[in-house]
Amino acid sequence: MSPKLSRASYFMAMPGLLLGLLVSAAASGGGGTPPARSCEACHREIVATFLETAHFRTSAEASARSIKGHFAAGRNVLRTGSKGIYFRMERRDNAFYQTAVDSARGWSRTERIDLVFGSGRRGQSYVYWRGGLLFELPVSYLVGIERWINSPGYVDGQIDFGRLIVPHCLECHSTSFPLRTAGGGAWYARNYVLGLSCEKCHGDGRAHARYQASHPSDTSGRYILNPARFSRDRRVDNCALCHSGARDSKAPPFSYRPGDKLDDYFAPPADQTAAIPDVHGNQVGLLQRSRCFRSRPDMSCSTCHDVHRPQRDVTAFVEKCLACHETSQHPRAAEIGGRLTTACIECHMPNRKSQAIEIQTATKPFVLYYRSHAIGIYPEVARAVLQSNTERSR
Ligand code: HEC
Ligand code: HEC
Ligand code: HEC
Ligand code: HEC
Ligand code: HEC
Ligand code: HEC
Ligand code: HEC
Numbered sequence: 554m555s556p557k558l559s560r561a562s563y564f565m566a567m568p569g570l571l572l573g574l575l576v577s578a579a580a581s582g583g584g585g586t587p588p589a590r591s592c593e594a595c596h597r598e599i600v601a602t603f604l605e606t607a608h609f610r611t612s613a614e615a616s617a618r619s620i621k622g623h624f625a626a627g628r629n630v631l632r633t634g635s636k637g638i639y640f641r642m643e644r645r646d647n648a649f650y651q652t653a654v655d656s657a658r659g660w661s662r663t664e665r666i667d668l669v670f671g672s673g674r675r676g677q678s679y680v681y682w683r684g685g686l687l688f689e690l691p692v693s694y695l696v697g698i699e700r701w702i703n704s705p706g707y708v709d710g711q712i713d714f715g716r717l718i719v720p721h722c723l724e725c726h727s728t729s730f731p732l733r734t735a736g737g738g739a740w741y742a743r744n745y746v747l748g749l750s751c752e753k754c755h756g757d758g759r760a761h762a763r764y765q766a767s768h769p770s771d772t773s774g775r776y777i778l779n780p781a782r783f784s785r786d787r788r789v790d791n792c793a794l795c796h797s798g799a800r801d802s803k804a805p806p807f808s809y810r811p812g813d814k815l816d817d818y819f820a821p822p823a824d825q826t827a828a829i830p831d832v833h834g835n836q837v838g839l840l841q842r843s844r845c846f847r848s849r850p851d852m853s854c855s856t857c858h859d860v861h862r863p864q865r866d867v868t869a870f871v872e873k874c875l876a877c878h879e880t881s882q883h884p885r886a887a888e889i890g891g892r893l894t895t896a897c898i899e900c901h902m903p904n905r906k907s908q909a910i911e912i913q914t915a916t917k918p919f920v921l922y923y924r925s926h927a928i929g930i931y932p933e934v935a936r937a938v939l940q941s942n943t944e945r946s947r
Pocket of ligand 2 (some may be wrong): 606607608610611612670671672673674675724725726727749753754791792793794795796854855858860863864
């Protein structure tokens with residue numbers, strides 16, 4: 554679910570119009586590069602936990618395992634506010650389909666779900682192949698409420714199979730997705746690599762793997778990039794490629810390499826001038842506003858995140874805060890009491906509504922919440938947390 558602004562520019566209703574854009578994007582995107590498995594022989598533990606992460610699972614071929622949505626009768630229909638217009642999701646043999654039905658006009662259209670985007674932490678969108686290009690399907694799925702929904706940014710009650718998936722979407726959600734151009738046409742090659750893999754952050758690892766295999770006594774890692782050795786700005790850029798919101802590109806997609814300056818590839822984020830960057834997709838913009846980040850030139854995303862494994866326990870992050878802050882120094886320690894550590898993240902990095910994702914329904918729109926990376930003081934949140942504290946102890 555890309556930010557609203559970006560979505561508008563990622564998709565266009567007319568593939569013809571987009572062809573020019575695709576062609577000018579130039580044929581890049583790698584392809585055929587080795588996935589995480591090629592690192593397994595020597596980095597077994599990292600690979601084993603990495604395969605469980607949202608990064609690795611952010612895109613996949615459609616299968617009963619990768620699709621989170623329900624196909625059983627009674628749970629496989631999305632009704633809309635327009636009379637007679639609905640969507641039906643079906644499984645036949647080992648394939649999955651979305652059908653849009655306009656019963657008043659006696660019309661319907663069916664497309665197969667070919668690829669899945671989103672690991673399913675919150676939700677998934679689905680795409681289908683047509684003429685060598687990829688198009689978004691009109692129905693997405695929200696995991697929390699276990700419901701099919703209108704895809705983000707889609708108008709309820711309209712049937713739209715025409716939104717093209719452009720390379721930047723794939724740059725953020727896959728390891729490589731080569732685009733071929735010839736004779737004025739453009740199409741995606743089939744040697745793409747789904748999921749985000751090691752090379753996305755470490756660069757091409759083939760020379761490294763070859764060298765280490767033939768020099769087993771060399772215990773230093775050569776011919777590979779380690780972001781830990783980048784300057785702080787370049788280290789943050791390595792995540793900002795995908796976590797700094799909607800940005801217009803200045804260079805062909807998939808051309809950024811770890812260690813490069815991201816501003817050479819993208820214009821500043823569209824919401825940089827906004828009062829607050831959106832909590833969806835722009836963790837970089839928010840963190841950069843926090844006093845922690847501004848006061849500590851060594852702070853980066855890796856201060857708290859180990860991207861090689863899933864981190865699902867919010868309270869486990871508190872020890873990261875305590876590397877720099879002391880509970881005994883907290884101005885409200887006495888009042889907060891036992892919840893000082895358990896509610897630390899809740900008070901200072903509260904969940905906030907995304908303004909960027911619009912999900913229409915037949916009734917009222919759905920809202921999604923994300924963890925704000927603007928670490929700071931939120932008096933009203935603290936009050937609510939303390940309130941629930943007193944209620945509990947009564
Ligand atoms: C034949 C064994 C071997 C293979 C295959 C291998 N590595 Fe390594 N790698 C090593 C050794 C040995 C080191 C140095 C010790 C360490 O840091 O673990 C290393 C270090 C690293 C480092 C840290 C480098 C630094 O400067 O600190 C990274 C990053 C890395 N490898 C990534 C990868 C990736 C990604 C792959 C798969 C494309 C891979 N490795 C495949 C053996 C291997
Ligand atoms: C190539 C794009 C890309 C890069 C580079 C990238 N991310 Fe992500 N990240 C994503 C996408 C896409 C998701 C959402 C995955 C999903 O759930 O489908 C995500 C999700 C995450 C999550 C949530 C994971 C979870 O399990 O809840 C964290 C944390 C995160 N990224 C941190 C980082 C950090 C730190 C870096 C830099 C070291 C980084 N990312 C680099 C694209 C990227
Ligand atoms: C989303 C970005 C990202 C992805 C994907 C990623 N890494 Fe890393 N990796 C990093 C960062 C950032 C560091 C430096 C962490 C730090 O600052 O300590 C790192 C460090 C390492 C190191 C150095 C030793 C260590 O444990 O810190 C190795 C080895 C490594 N990565 C291997 C891998 C392998 C193998 C894969 C794929 C299975 C992989 N990485 C995928 C971002 C990534
Ligand atoms: C600039 C990078 C970027 C682009 C472009 C982008 N996304 Fe994302 N997307 C992300 C990140 C980062 C996340 C997760 C973190 C967040 O939500 O803040 C995410 C989350 C998602 C999720 C939800 C995963 C979950 O369960 O939370 C879906 C589905 C998704 N994107 C689909 C798409 C599709 C389809 C496109 C293109 C049409 C697209 N995105 C374009 C970066 C991007
Ligand atoms: C790398 C060190 C570091 C880490 C990690 C860190 N902080 Fe900070 N934080 C700081 C510094 C330095 C300041 C600024 C103190 C000052 O200027 O007096 C600060 C300021 C703050 C402030 C005051 C903000 C304001 O706007 O006045 C809060 C609240 C805070 N941190 C909470 C947290 C929480 C919660 C975490 C963990 C999620 C955390 N910090 C992680 C270093 C850190
Ligand atoms: C001071 C600690 C800290 C730093 C630094 C930090 N994060 Fe986080 N991040 C967290 C915490 C805590 C969560 C919430 C985890 C949860 O709810 O499971 C989180 C969650 C996330 C998520 C999932 C958000 C959601 O609501 O789904 C993404 C994506 C993410 N971080 C990316 C980043 C990126 C990119 C950076 C660097 C710009 C970064 N983080 C820096 C502490 C941090
Ligand atoms: C119940 C909510 C709550 C919890 C839990 C909480 N804080 Fe705070 N914190 C606040 C409030 C409110 C303030 C502002 C207090 C003031 O200015 O009087 C504050 C202030 C701070 C400051 C600024 C201190 C200063 O001297 O200006 C830091 C740093 C901080 N908290 C860090 C943390 C860390 C780290 C944790 C978890 C280990 C934590 N807080 C837990 C609500 C909370």
